[in-house]
Amino acid sequence: MKIVSLTPSATEIITSLDLSENLVGCSHECNFPEEVKEKLKVTSTKIRPNLSMREIDRVVKESQENNSDIYEINHNMLVNIQPDYLVTQGLCDVCAITESQVAQALKYLVNESGKVTKVLSLSGSSIAQIIEDIERLGNEFDRVKEAKDIISKANKSIRDMMALSKIGKSILFLEWVDPFFGPGHWVPEQIGLAGFDSPLGLTGQNSREISPSLIRTINPDYIVVGCCGFGLEDNRRIAARLYENVHLKELKAISEQNVYAFDADAYFSRPTLRILEGANQLRWALLTRSSIHRCIL
Incomplete structure (x- = not known):
């Protein structure tokens, strides 16, 4: 085959x-x-x-x-x-x-x-649909056991994350920054699993272009840069430049230097179960103010 x-x-x-x-x-x-x-x-x-x-x-x-x-x-x-x-x-x-x-x-x-x-x-445009795709390929390629093992491990990871305490703070996740695009597909789910709130984006829907005025209205606690297809270092460089953006200078996340970047190509952009690892990274990085992900002046 x-x-x-x-x-x-x-x-x-x-x-x-x-x-x-x-x-x-x-x-x-x-x-x-x-x-x-x-x-x-x-x-x-x-x-x-x-x-x-x-x-x-x-x-x-x-x-x-x-x-x-x-x-x-x-x-x-x-x-x-x-x-x-x-x-x-x-x-x-x-x-x-x-x-x-x-x-x-x-x-x-x-x-x-x-x-x-x-x-x-x-x-797959949501975690559940990604799991369905894995199951379908497992059936098609006679890898039913392997698919079941992968799905079982993923479901346990989801249960473990859902059992954690909620942080109650908001994240604006940017899938692109010029122009700005908010979170789409499974990314709002990732934010929820990490224990945070996503004021923009609905699970399963496409990422949409957003205006600076909308971002100012939301005034998020955190800004997370995960530009589609970009790795950690590229997204760190992109995130650092947000401090120079005159449209964002009054934001709480900017004044408190709560701007973070992640390897989107690996953990946020692709409909695979590595997005669960991305959700874990998101929670850990923001709670510990990780220098790997946090971008400061």
Whole structure:
């Protein structure tokens, strides 16, 4: 059985089900676990490196307006691989290959080689739905026991976090900062599991652009920077610049230097169960004022 993953979250789930040997190709963004870095990369991006956040936002919005793609699938590589499965996502066209691109790739595969490949699309936008996706892949790939073990461990972690005391303070989680985007999908759940309140965002809904005036109205106790796809050090640099933003200077979180940054790429951006570790990190870092995550003047 040969599997190709077109999104990092699918790759993480596939390898967690003990299917690393079956994973013969993955996306250019797949970087966890370490072993997948050596896999064939069947996708690429049209976004130039070193663009600013504002420039990336403009490229994404223009691609949506023009109905154009910002990622590409290497069709010839797929023909050479002859995969039995393509695992993709239907959650966010900004983050990965679109479903229409997958349809085009399938058509090319059939026309060039006669290969019929089954597509599995993951669309978990909440913790419960992510668990459902894991269960579905476990059933499809005959890894039922492995999936059950993973889910059992996750449910215990959720119960343990829910048993902890509530902090009662608010977090504004920023998934982008130029322009500002609030929390979406599972991130409000992560904030709740960590014991805090999220004044913006509803579980399962997309992240939305927010104005500085709305941020001032909320006046959160903490600001957490977890820009989509960015690691800890990049998000620390981004977070530190918030102190220079004239629109935010009167905020409680700014005056008390309660601005924090996290590795969003690993623990907040992807629909995998590593988001539970992200929730734990969030609670620990804010309660201990961790110098690893706290950004001060």
